[in-house]
Structures are given as structure tokens and as C-alpha cells.
Amino acid sequence: MDHPTITAGSTLDQSSVTALVDDLERTLRERPGKVYVDLGAVERFDSAGLGGVVAGMRRAKDLGCELRLKGLSESMLDFFSLVSVERLVSPSAGAARVDPVTRLGAMVEPMVDGAIAVAATACDALREFAVGPFRRRFLRLDRTAIEVDHCAAGALPIIALIAFLLGLILAMQAYVQLRVWGAEIYIADMVGVSLLAEIGPLMTAIVLAARSGSRNAAQLGSMVVSEEIAALEQMGVRPLAFLVLPKVVACAFAAVTLSVVFDVVGICGGALFAWGAAGIEFGAFAEQLRAALHLSDLTVALAKAATFGAAVGVVGCALGLRVKGGSEGVGRATTNAVVLGIFQVIVIDALFVTAQRMLG
Amino acid sequence: MASLSIDLREQRRSTDDLVRALALTTCFGGRTVLDGIDLAIRAGEVFVIMGPSGCGKTTLLRNLCGLLPPDLGAVSVRGHDLYSAPPQLLHHLRLNTGLSFQGGALLGSLTVLENVALPLRENTSLPEAVILDTARMKLDMVGLLHAAELLPSSLSGGMKKRAAIARAIALDPDIVYFDEPSAGLDPITAAEVDNVIVKLNKVFGITMVVVTHDLPSAYAIADRIVVLLDGRVAALGPRDEVWHHSDPRLRDFIERRLPAEDGSGMDVIRHIEV
Numbered sequence: 001m002d003h004p005t006i007t008a009g010s011t012l013d014q015s016s017v018t019a020l021v022d023d024l025e026r027t028l029r030e031r032p033g034k035v036y037v038d039l040g041a042v043e044r045f046d047s048a049g050l051g052g053v054v055a056g057m058r059r060a061k062d063l064g065c066e067l068r069l070k071g072l073s074e075s076m077l078d079f080f081s082l083v084s085v086e087r088l089v090s091p092s093a094g095a096a097r098v099d100p101v102t103r104l105g106a107m108v109e110p111m112v113d114g115a116i117a118v119a120a121t122a123c124d125a126l127r128e129f130a131v132g133p134f135r136r137r138f139l140r141l142d143r144t145a146i147e148v149d150h151c152a153a154g155a156l157p158i159i160a161l162i163a164f165l166l167g168l169i170l171a172m173q174a175y176v177q178l179r180v181w182g183a184e185i186y187i188a189d190m191v192g193v194s195l196l197a198e199i200g201p202l203m204t205a206i207v208l209a210a211r212s213g214s215r216n217a218a219q220l221g222s223m224v225v226s227e228e229i230a231a232l233e234q235m236g237v238r239p240l241a242f243l244v245l246p247k248v249v250a251c252a253f254a255a256v257t258l259s260v261v262f263d264v265v266g267i268c269g270g271a272l273f274a275w276g277a278a279g280i281e282f283g284a285f286a287e288q289l290r291a292a293l294h295l296s297d298l299t300v301a302l303a304k305a306a307t308f309g310a311a312v313g314v315v316g317c318a319l320g321l322r323v324k325g326g327s328e329g330v331g332r333a334t335t336n337a338v339v340l341g342i343f344q345v346i347v348i349d350a351l352f353v354t355a356q357r358m359l360g
Numbered sequence: 361m362a363s364l365s366i367d368l369r370e371q372r373r374s375t376d377d378l379v380r381a382l383a384l385t386t387c388f389g390g391r392t393v394l395d396g397i398d399l400a401i402r403a404g405e406v407f408v409i410m411g412p413s414g415c416g417k418t419t420l421l422r423n424l425c426g427l428l429p430p431d432l433g434a435v436s437v438r439g440h441d442l443y444s445a446p447p448q449l450l451h452h453l454r455l456n457t458g459l460s461f462q463g464g465a466l467l468g469s470l471t472v473l474e475n476v477a478l479p480l481r482e483n484t485s486l487p488e489a490v491i492l493d494t495a496r497m498k499l500d501m502v503g504l505l506h507a508a509e510l511l512p513s514s515l516s517g518g519m520k521k522r523a524a525i526a527r528a529i530a531l532d533p534d535i536v537y538f539d540e541p542s543a544g545l546d547p548i549t550a551a552e553v554d555n556v557i558v559k560l561n562k563v564f565g566i567t568m569v570v571v572t573h574d575l576p577s578a579y580a581i582a583d584r585i586v587v588l589l590d591g592r593v594a595a596l597g598p599r600d601e602v603w604h605h606s607d608p609r610l611r612d613f614i615e616r617r618l619p620a621e622d623g624s625g626m627d628v629i630r631h632i633e634v
Contacts, residue, residue: 328513
């Protein structure tokens with residue numbers, strides 16, 4: 001019985017290999033049992049050309065056919081001396097089939113790991129903060145100052161801009177509603193209370209998560225990848241005290257100061273709108289504001305801001321320190337630091353509001 | 361991708377200069393790292409750039425392969441000035457040049473196989489099956505077929521270097537540059553990497569330019585050697601000629617002798633009151 005033979009042309013390279021592969025595919029589909037590929041006429045070839053021949057052999061094996069080569073030149077044999085065709089055409093292990101439960105577990109596991117890492121880092125940071133004063137070196141003030149410079153001073157312009165615009169917007173929204181009742185003076189209450197109690201700390205924490213949470217995760221993650229963290233540990237310097245605590249303290253400090261700035265600038269924006277649109281004098285606005293706000297509101301708001309800031313700091317550091325897998329891992333940790341940071345801030349906010357309600 | 365044939369291999373091994381460096385001078389922050397380097401790399405040879413740490417080896421490699429323009433001087437590849445070539449020619453020259461980085465520089469988000477297949481996917485219109493089998497062949501050449509589906513983060517140092525070599529030769533380049541291929545490897549793994557370099561040179565006639573300060577490795581693979589000392593060419597020529605060069609500083613380097621003590625280490629004596 002005659003077996004089909006496919007003859008390659010004088011050139012078998014990346015420009016001509018597709019035709020050979022197509023010819024082979026057509027022939028193999030008829031399940032010939034055995035097929036010959038004659039390479040005797042080939043004068044020029046490249047890796048892709050022989051890659052096509054190997055791809056054909058693999059396809060033949062998959063279809064239960066035998067592919068035999070003819071007319072290999074000395075240089076082709078030299079090329080094939082560097083590889084094992086048997087190894088190449090043997091089915092690759094590939095990705096093993098994974099059952100749905102394992103797949104679900106693989107999805108959930110990083111989340112659980114992340115949550116545990118964040119909780120553990122938070123506990124460690126708290127303990128460090130508590131026992132720190134009894135140690136030889138408590139808080140590295142020089143490192144904390146650098147972090148504060150980035151977290152607080154660096155964020156000042158964007159915080160002021162957002163606050164001013166948000167103050168204007170809040171006043172505008174309040175004015176539209178209150179004008180109907182002739183109660184424009186209550187713009188001060190609306191703007192003041194919503195900024196101080198909720199929007200100030202929340203927006204500050206979100207900006208902080210985007211700027212500093214991501215920075216902390218990327219910085220510590222790169223340090224893990226380049227083994228700087230391992231080097232610190234080996235030298236007897238605890239990364240928690242040396243790197244994490246200054247960052248967490250700086251984030252908490254930045255959240256408090258920035259939320260005060262946010263409130264003040266936002267109220268200024270609201271007052272400006274109230275004066276311009278509703279004709280409310282600044283004095284009257286201030287008087288109304290004083291009546292609406294209590295010192296306890298400010299205390300709670302600042303405590304909330306400090307907690308938000310510390311949480312953002314802890315999340316960024318915790319995810320940064322557990323980076324695995326090079327640049328890809330650093331990217332993942334940075335994204336998660338922002339997402340988880342903001343989510344955590346919202347959860348803490350809900351807890352604060354609930355606690356406030358329950359305590360009256 | 362250059363076609364291989366007996367003729368082409370012979371052509372690759374011709375004595376023509378493939379790469380020429382003319383009076384290369386490169387400075388970093390006011391410090392002259394390379395000072396007027398002149399050399400020529402012949403087609404088909406294994407050319408080793410040797411010298412102590414900080415002598416400008418890696419800078420020279422980066423100048424030669426087109427990654428770092430020199431402050432003065434020129435690099436020509438097949439007669440084309442590398443740093444004034446129009447974008448299309450530069451792209452063509454790049455495709456004919458492979459570079460194996462010191463740390464591998466594999467993309468962390470891709471598997472080893474995908475890393476090797478990447479230049480083929482981006483620069484050719486081959487069918488997917490051919491791309492994958494070509495990439496698998498390159499991996500088998502460096503003995504890494506079993507690690508094809510792994511991510512670079514789970515490879516050892518030696519495996520990363522071999523994967524980087526497989527990626528560097530993916531497009532059948534005329535010339536491959538290696539930055540410290542045996543640095544940080546044990547002698548056996550280093551010898552394996554050397555073996556891969558020599559094998560690819562012998563079979564394909566690819567010109568290999570290897571930066572190293574590993575003396576046994578340099579001796580094992582080199583056809584010709586250039587030794588750099590303080591940014592200048594201290595010796596350039598066939599391996600044995602350089603190995604037996606009479607320059608005392610070169611002898612110190614090759615025989616791994618410590619430079620003579622200048623006595624400054626004990627000058628505390630001048631401050632001791634007896």
C-alpha cells in the first residue's frame with residue numbers, strides 16, 4: 001500500500017512553514033496510517049520551519065498516525081541533535097483538570113490569607129505600639145517624619161481641592177432643597193454636619209488609601225522581591241518596628257490632620273456658596289455652624305479618622321509584606337491594598353455609626 | 361528570523377566583522393566608565409568580555425547591543441551605525457540580536473513557555489501550534505522542557521538563566537549577548553550553561569558575546585577575549601594569546617593575585633605612643 005508523501009520546497013522557514021503544516025493537516029485528516037515528509041529538497045530552514053515539522057509529528061501522534069521524515073540534511077540533523085523529538089511530541093502535562101471545589105478554594109484562599117495577614121499585622125502593630133515605650137527604640141521618629149511628609153504634606157493640595165469642591169457641591173444640593181422652605185440658613189448645618197461626621201474622614205481615608213496604601217504595598221512588596229526585608233530580619237532589625245510602625249503611625253496622623261483640613265476647607269467652600277447664592281453672611285453662617293456642631297462630634301470624627309488612617313496603613317503594609325511571585329505579585333498587592341483599604345474603611349465607619357447609635 | 365543552512369552557517373562563520381565598536385566612551389555621573397574602546401566582533405565566534413568587577417563590562421555590552429548610547433564613539437552592526445539607524449532598520453537589527461540578561465529578566469506574569477513564545481508571537485505570523493512547538497524546541501535545547509508550564513518565580517537561578525537563553529535564541533538571531541551567564545551558579549550548573557552556549561555556537565554558528573568575570577568559564581568557551589581594566593582595553597586577541605599575556609596587571613587578574621599592599625592598612629602605627 002502506498003503511503004502519502006508531502007514534499008517540502010527549497011525553503012522551510014517562517015514564511016513557508018504554514019503551507020507545509022496545512023498540507024500535513026489535510027493529509028492527516030484522512031487517517032492514512034503512515035505519512036512521509038520529504039525534506040530532501042530543503043536548502044534553507046529556520047527553527048520555525050522545523051517547529052512546523054515537530055507540530056506535524058505531534059498532530060500525527062494525536063490522530064494515531066505515524067509520521068516519518070525523509071531526506072534530512074546534515075545541518076538538520078545537527079539541529080535535531082540538540083533536542084529530543086520523543087520528548088517534544090509526548091503529550092505535555094499541561095494544566096491538570098481542577099474540580100470546582102478546588103477552584104473555589106483557590107479563589108477564596110488568597111482572600112482568607114489576605115484577611116489573616118491584615119489582622120495579624122494589625123495585632124502586631126498594636127502590640128508594638130503598646131510595648132514599644134519599654135523598648136530601647138520605640139518609634140523611629142526620623143522614618144516617621146519621612147512618611148508623614150509623603151502621606152500628609154504630599155496629599156495636602158489634592159485634599160484641599162476636593163474638599164473645597166465638595167463643600168460647594170453640598171451647599172448647592174442643600175440650597176436647592178432648603179430654598180423651597182425658605183430655610184437657606186440650614187445650609188450651614190447640612191454642610192457642617194455631613195462634612196465633619198462623615199464625608200471628611202471618609203474622603204480623606206479614600207485619598208489616603210489611593211496614595212499611601214498603594215505606595216506602602218508597592219514599596220514593601222518590591223523590598224520582599226529584592227530580599228531587602230529578609231536582609232533586615234537577618235540583621236536583627238524587625239521590619240515591623242523599622243518599616244511598618246512608622247508607616248501606620250504616619251497614616252493615622254495624616255488622616256487626622258488631613259480630615260481637619262478637609263472639614264475647614266469644605267466648610268469654607270460651603271460658606272462661599274451660601275454667601276454668593278443665598279446671600280447668607282459669613283457671620284451668620286458661622287453662628288449657625290456653632291449651634292449645629294458639638295465638641296463630641298469633633299472628637300468622634302477625629303477618632304474615626306485616626307482609625308481609618310491606621311487601617312489603611314496596616315492593609316498596605318500587610319499585603320506588601322506577603323508579596324509572592326515578583327512584579328506580578330507587587331501589582332496584585334498594590335491593587336488589593338487600595339480595594340481592601342477602602343472596603344475596610346467603610347466597614348469601620350459602619351461599626352462606628354452603629355456604636356454611636358447604641359451608646360446614644 | 362535568519363534561515364539556517366550549511367551555506368548560511370559558513371557565511372555566519374566568515375571572518376567579516378559583525379559588530380564594531382569605535383572609540384566608545386561612556387560616563388556615569390562624571391565618572392568615565394569606558395574610555396575609548398575599539399574592538400571588532402567576528403561573525404560566528406564566541407567573544408568573551410572579561411575584567412574585574414566595575415571595569416565597565418556590562419556597560420560595554422549595553423553599548424554594543426543597542427541599549428545604552430555611548431557618550432562618544434559609535435557601534436556598527438553589519439556596517440550600519442546602531443545609534444543613528446532609522447527605526448525600521450533598528451527594529452530589524454534588534455530582531456537579529458538576542459540578549460540574555462544577568463537575572464533572566466523573564467516576564468513574571470507569563471509561564472516559561474509563554475516567555476519563549478513571546479518574541480515569536482509578536483514578530484511573526486506563524487500558526488499557534490508552530491509557535492508553541494518552536495518555543496518548546498528552544499526550551500529542550502537548554503534542557504528546560506520539563507519546566508515549560510512553570511512561572512519564572514518558581515525557577516532556580518540556573519533555570520532562569522537557561523530560560524533567558526531559550527528566549528534570546530527564539531528568533532534565530534545572528535548574535536546573542538550574555539550578561540554574566542555563570543554568575544551566582546554552582547560550578548556544575550555554570551558548566552551546563554557554558555555547554556549550551558558552545559553547543560548553540562557550534563550548531564547554528566550564532567555569534568556569542570559573553571560578559572563574565574568567571575575565569576574557568578571564559579577559558580572554556582572563548583575563541584577570542586577582550587580584557588578590560590579601568591575602562592580601557594588591556595588585552596584583545598585569541599584566547600591563548602590573552603591568557604599568556606605579559607602585562608603584570610593582566611597576570612594579577614588571570615592568576616587571581618591580590619594587588620600588592622600599599623601599607624596604608626597599618627598606618628595606625630604612626631599614632632601609637634610607645
